[in-house]
Amino acid sequence: MMGPGSAPMLVLSANTKREQGKKVQIGNIQAAKTVADVIRTCLGPKAMFKMLMDPMGGIVMTNDGNAILREIQVQHPAAKSMIEISRTQDEEVGDGTTSVIVLAGETLACAEQFLYQQMHPTVIISAYRQALEEASKLLKEKCCIPVDINNRDEMIKIIKSCIGTKFISKWSDLACNIALDAVSTVKLEENGHKEIDIKRYARIEKIPGGSMEESQVLRGVMINKDVVHPRMKRRIENPKILLLDCNLEYKKGESQTSLEFTKETDFSRVLELEEEYIKNICEDIIKFKPDLLITEKGISDLAQHFLVKANITAIRRVRKSDNNRIARACGATVVNRTDEIKQEDIGIGCGLFEIRKIGDEYYAYIEECKSPKACTIVLRGASKDVLNEVERNFQDAMNVARNVMIEPYLVPGGGAGEMEIAKLLEEKAKSVQGIHQWPFRALARAFEVIPRTLIQNCGANVIRTLTALRAKHAQDGNVSWGVDGHTGEIIDMKQLGIWEPLSVKLQTYKTAIETAILLLRIDDIVSGAKKASSLNEKSDTNGQSNKKEEEAAPKEE
Structure with a gap:
């Protein structure tokens, strides 16, 4: 048991698993290769789909690397960190989730032979780091072209x-x-x-x-809501929209409030107070004459009555995110209290409000906005x-x-960028001094995994096509030659018009190679997870006392 101020300790007990040294590094590389192999067939236009079943019985069919890895359950810590990089890639740039896994797996696979040759991991790491810097620099200088974003x-x-x-x-x-x-x-x-x-x-x-x-x-914006009262208008042109973040209901007292009635009139007085309160907040709204009222909270029946009389359409319990989107689309401001409403808070940038029925559901459309800064697809x-x-x-x-x-910069797709980087790094490797040259050269070859996988996935002859592509890049001026993912032939990407954003490529290389470096750095895995069987034996012998201890002790994550 730890005291409140004590530091957490890692205790190595008899049932703690521990792996060390080269065995761990080889194990990590194997795990990374396994994850990469799962994803490999999901690269390119002829990508295969994966069908995943989650524990709840739902199914997911996709060829998106990140979506697949999110659903896969793995135990190995190295495989977990591989899955993490796909998520990082998705959050940073939103694309290249499959390439990053394939490249990281290949980068680690290249390191395996050097570990068997007794090369120290730090030597491999420093060569990889050097190669990553060179690759990023060469990609910016030699491979990318500017693009006109207004075209x-x-x-x-x-x-x-x-x-x-x-x-x-x-x-x-x-x-x-x-x-x-x-x-x-x-x-x-x-x-x-x-x-x-x-x-x-x-x-x-x-x-x-x-x-x-x-x-x-x-x-504009569409939300899955209907108006709160059947007599409210379902179509308004150029509506004035008021957005609220408060209840249009009587504020109930907190839980400790108790009312004592001594005579009959007290009860009706309480009801009158409720009515007055709701009437006041509705009057705060009505005096600004909005046509459409949208609130994130509830609207009571009485408030609906006052709003219908004032010819105001209302929608209630809208998500906060939707409310913010409506605010951006029609130029309104979300108001938190009815007595703080100002004229400039009301949105007038919307051309049409309409409730439409699609299937069995009602949808509220707020569209034809003048200059929307939010939209719904x-x-x-x-x-x-x-x-x-x-x-x-x-x-x-x-x-x-x-x-x-x-x-606004682009790199040729279809494995052309990777092939060019592989060629340029190979040339650069000649000027690298000492033992670092070998991992540097190996990483240059690792970049070829992207065109190779593209060729494999469309069923063409891998060795012949890759050799032809290598020969093409060996001549100057053929930077944009890559693999046509549909046929497996080599073709100029400028003709096909296949380009990728520079930021995605840079992020892919950085994330993949830095993860490989991180996993090579690990030389010790200590798992302090207790074996389930030994726990079961314990609970059989001293059932009740064990239960009490478990209830008293805080649960471990």
């Missing part, structure tokens, strides 16, 4: 190359336009600083039914599983558009 056709091409490997590629024109419109809508520029917050202000609403072609991006599709996959694809597409808008 819509160019932007569509870039997003198309991201969507090409996804399930949604069949509707790529529609999808690219929707993604680009959504990102352009939420873009904010202040004092030369760009802010594009897709997570918060571009919401995807999935409505099963209808066809994929009916999907659209609204110039309405997705239609055959079934829930299809819609979930399409949503994941859209997130990737929007992230690509966002990355290019923030950092």
Whole structure:
């Protein structure tokens, strides 16, 4: 038992598992390779899907590296950290989650032979670090081209190359336009600083039914709500919108409040007070003459009565995030108390409010906004599983558009960038002194795993195609030659129009190689997890006392 001020201690007991030295490093490399092998077939336009079943019985069908790894349960600590890098990649740039795992696995696999040759891990690490710096520098200097973000056709091409490997590629024109419109809508520029917050202000609403072609991006917001009273208007043009974050109900006393009535009139007086209070807060609202009232909390029946009389339409219990989105779309401010409402808090930037029924559900559309800084993407599709996959694809597409808008540089896709980096690092390795040269050269070869996997996934001859591609890059001026993921032939990516944002590539290399370095640094794994069998024996022998101890002791995470 630890005292309140004592430091946590790692106690090595008889049933603590411990692995040391080279055995751990080889084990970590094997674990990383296993994770990479699971994901390997999910790279490129001919990517295979994985079907995952979660413990609740739900199924997920996807070829998105991050979505797959999120669902996989692993025990090995090195495999866990591999899964973590896919999530990091997704949060940072939103794309390249599959490439980062494949590259990290290959980087570690290259280190294995050096460990068997008794090379110290720190030597490998310093060579890898040097190679990573060189790769980042060479990518910026030799491989990337600037892009005009105001040229819509160019932007569509870039997003198309991201969507090409996804399930949604069949509707790529529609999808690219929707993604680009959504990102352009939420873009904010202040004092030369760009802010594009897709997570918060571009919401995807999935409505099963209808066809994929009916999907659209609204110039405004849509929420899955109906009006609170049947006599309220269901269509208002150019509404004045008031957003609230407070109850339009009588404030109940706290739990310790108790009322004592001594005569009959007291009870009716309490009811009168309630009515007066609600009437007052409704009058605070009515004097500003809004057409539409949206609140995050409840609206009582009496308040509804006053609002209907004043010809105000109301929607209640809207999510906080939705309310913020509506505020951004129509230029309103969310008000926390009714007595603090000012005229400028009311949003007048919206062209149309309408309740529409789709299937059995009612949806409130607040659209045709003048200059919306938030939007909703309405997705239609055959079934829930299809819609979930399409949503994941859209997130990737929007992230690509966002990355290019923030950092407008592109690198050729289809493994061309990696192949060029491999060639340039190979040349650079000749000038590296001493033993560091070998891991440096090995990492140069590791970059070839991306084009190799692309060739494998579309069933072409790997050795022949890769050799031809290597020969092509050996000649100067062929930077943009890569693998056509559909046919497995080598082709100029400029012709195909397949480009990737520079920020995604840089992040992929950094995350993959730094994780490999981190895992090579580990030379000792101590797991203090008790074996389940020994615990069961204990509980059999001293059942009751053990239970009491467990209840008294704090649970370990």
